[in-house]
Amino acid sequence: MSSKSSKSGEVLDKRDLSWYVDRLAQALMFVGGISAIIFIVGIFVFVFKEGFAFILDRFDIVEFFTSINWRPTSVAKETYGALALIVGTASITGMAMLIAIPFSLGAAIYIGEFATGKTRETLKVMVELLAAIPSVVWGFIGLTIMNGVIIELFNVPIGLNVLNAGVILGLMAAPIMTTIAEDALKAVPDKYREAAEAMGATKWQVIRKVVLPAAKNGLVSAVLLGIGRGFGETMAVLMASGHSINIPGSPFDSVRALTATIAAELGETAVGSNHYGALFTLGIFLFLITFVINLTADRVVRGIRRS
Amino acid sequence: MNGTLQGSAQDSLILDVSDLSVAYGGKTALRNVTLNVVKNEIFGIIGPSGSGKTSFLKAINRMDAMTPGMSTTGNIRFQGYDTAKWRNLYSLRRRIGVVFPLPTGLPLSIYENVAFTPKIAGIHRKLELDAIVEKSLRRAALWDEVKDRLSSLGSLLSGGQQQRLTIARALSQDPDLLMLDEFSIAVDPVTTMRIEEVLRELKNEITIILVTNLVQQAERLADRTSFFLNGEMVEVGRTVDIFNGKASDSRTTDYVEGRFG
Structure with missing residues (x-):
């Protein structure tokens, strides 16, 4: 011992x-x-x-969700109808997703499955750089360049509208969606690709039949997080949407977003006033929406891990 | 005895390899291999790891075309046609089934795993697919175990079942040549025996190249066996000769008798 x-x-x-x-x-x-x-x-x-x-x-849930009259400073009668703001936010986000989903999925598939070596690294850095552009810069582009382009291209009187804000927001959301979607593709084990390739599947067949189904949950959560981003974005939307209360009949109508309303009006309200409280109620509503979207995205991602 | 077969007609050859070398980024993994494989034989390849066995298989189904850095020289004729001239490599790979060392159930249902290859080859009629799936699963001795749960996820099967699923998938395209790369690495002995039984039966219909690190497996199954060592093919011979002290190279005898490797 x-x-x-x-x-x-x-x-x-x-x-x-x-x-x-x-x-x-x-x-x-x-x-x-x-x-x-x-x-x-x-x-x-x-x-x-x-x-x-x-x-x-003061809160009237029926008025909040059904009235388009957002007149918090009216002398005769204040009204707090948020319908137009909700529709404004939703329409801009919808337009943004129409642009961001094909762009970001295409970019993710290209970066993750096709590009190799230097091209791949350069693209990844570029996409991340794109995500780092401040939103006010995007708003600036909407306000100056896009505005003129839309007026010129579609022959409409005003270029600050759903289309403008949607395009700007779509381009803003696309980089982060690309990054998340590419991570989802990367998480698909290479052995699946090799097995499918060895059986004579073409590159596109491998992607369509093996990689995309396997990465489905991650791709869905990329889209959901993009939508969450869309609902929450403020500055660029404020600058590019036209900021006028309106139920849009076409992409060329100006709208106003929930976030933009808070940003534009909060500084002019007295703390504790009805108007102040109403803006915070919009905030609560936004908070709940993004909370639900993120929770859903999280649930979807969990779905991957389980299978 | 050497790599070329004596006295047999050219058309009984399925694979005619001459002077094949494989390199990865300039580093040679396989040097000047010349051998051929006859229709309906089980051709065994034995050798320690790093001897170039897998590189040989990869060269056969032209994985060099999609493996960065991999290059091959020499000549491979599959069914009498130079694979280097093959324009649609996908069609070549559909003629050659591959089973990898680790079972790879695709993240699809059992049914879809087996129907995968026929589908990418353009078969979409349900009846036809059903028939192919059943036939392939039966040939891989898996049908009875999974016939009631074809829609459950293939990747949830046990390792041994997944390996048979992989074999069923490789058979679903009715390949002329089936290449198995150390298929029993992640499979229990009982399943290994079952798969070996399957291979013996399959031999009547197709040709099999069996790469194995278990020399006894080659002894049990292969008609001819070749021994690879350090990127060279030491020899090819009838399995009975190789395993009964009649190998022409003493290194082969040493290896199969377990004196090194």
Whole structure:
């Protein structure tokens, strides 16, 4: 018997430096992890608190969802109908997805399945760079370049409309959607591709019949996160949409978005006023929508892991 | 005895390989292999890992065309036609079934796994597909175990079942040549025996190249066996000779008797 192993367990049980470092590291990581929850709950509580008084006193759910009259500063009678704002946001997001989905899926498939080596790396960097362009710059492009282009191209009186904001928003959402979609494609094991190729499947058959079905959930969540982005985007939409309350009959009508309304009006309201509360109610509504979209995306992604 | 077959008519050859070398990014993996494979034989390839067995298979179905850095020289004639001249490689691969070492059930249903190849070859009639799926699964000795759950996910089957599913899938296109690359690596002994039984029966209809790291497997199944070592083909001979001390190269005898490798 060596003297080492004859030591009693009590002597061996000594907390050394690495034990304390481990504890400290765990504690720090815990704070970092939990802060995400603290912030989200904090924001939730704050937004609800600010909108709560208005919801109790003045809020009329029927008016909110069915009236297009958003007149918070009317002297005769204030009305808080958000229908036009909801439709405005939805129509811009819908238009944006029409543009972003084909672009981003096409880009993701090209980067993930076709491009190799330098092309692939360059494209990935470019796409990430595209995602980093500030939204106000996009809005600026909408306001100046796109506006003129739309007026010229379609011979319409005003170029700040659903089409303009949708195109801008679509281009803004596409990079992040591309990145997520490409990650989903990358998560498909290569052995599936090799097996299908060895059986004589063409490149396109491999993608269509093996890779895309296998990556389906990730692709759906990419689209959902794009939609979430669309609902939440403010500055670019404010600048490119025309910002006029309107139920659009065509892509060439100006609209106003929920987010843009909050951004444009909040600075001019008295804290605690009905108008102030109404804007926070819009915020709560937006919060709920994006919450549901993100939750759905998360559920869908979980679906992948299970299968 | 060498790689070329004596006294047999050219048309009984399914594969005629001469002076084949394979390299990856300039690094040679296989050097100057000359051999041929006769119709309806099981052709065994044995050798330690890194001896170039898999590279040989990859060269046969022209995976070099889609493997960056892989290059081949020499001549491979499949069914009498130079594969280097093959314009539609997809059609070549549909004539050659491949089974990889690790079972790869595609993330599709059992039915769709087997129907995959006929579908990409343009068969879409349900009745026809049903018949192909059943026939292929029967040939792979899997039908009885899965016939009641054809719509469940193929990747959820056990390893041994997935490997038979892979074989069924390789058979679904009615290939002329079936190449198996160490198929029993992830399969239990009982399933291995079942698959070996399947291969013995299949031999009546198709030609099989069996790459294996189990020398006894080659002894049990192969009509002829070739021994690969360090990127070279040491020899080809009748399996009975190779395994009964009549190999022409002493390294072969040493290997099959377990003295190295």
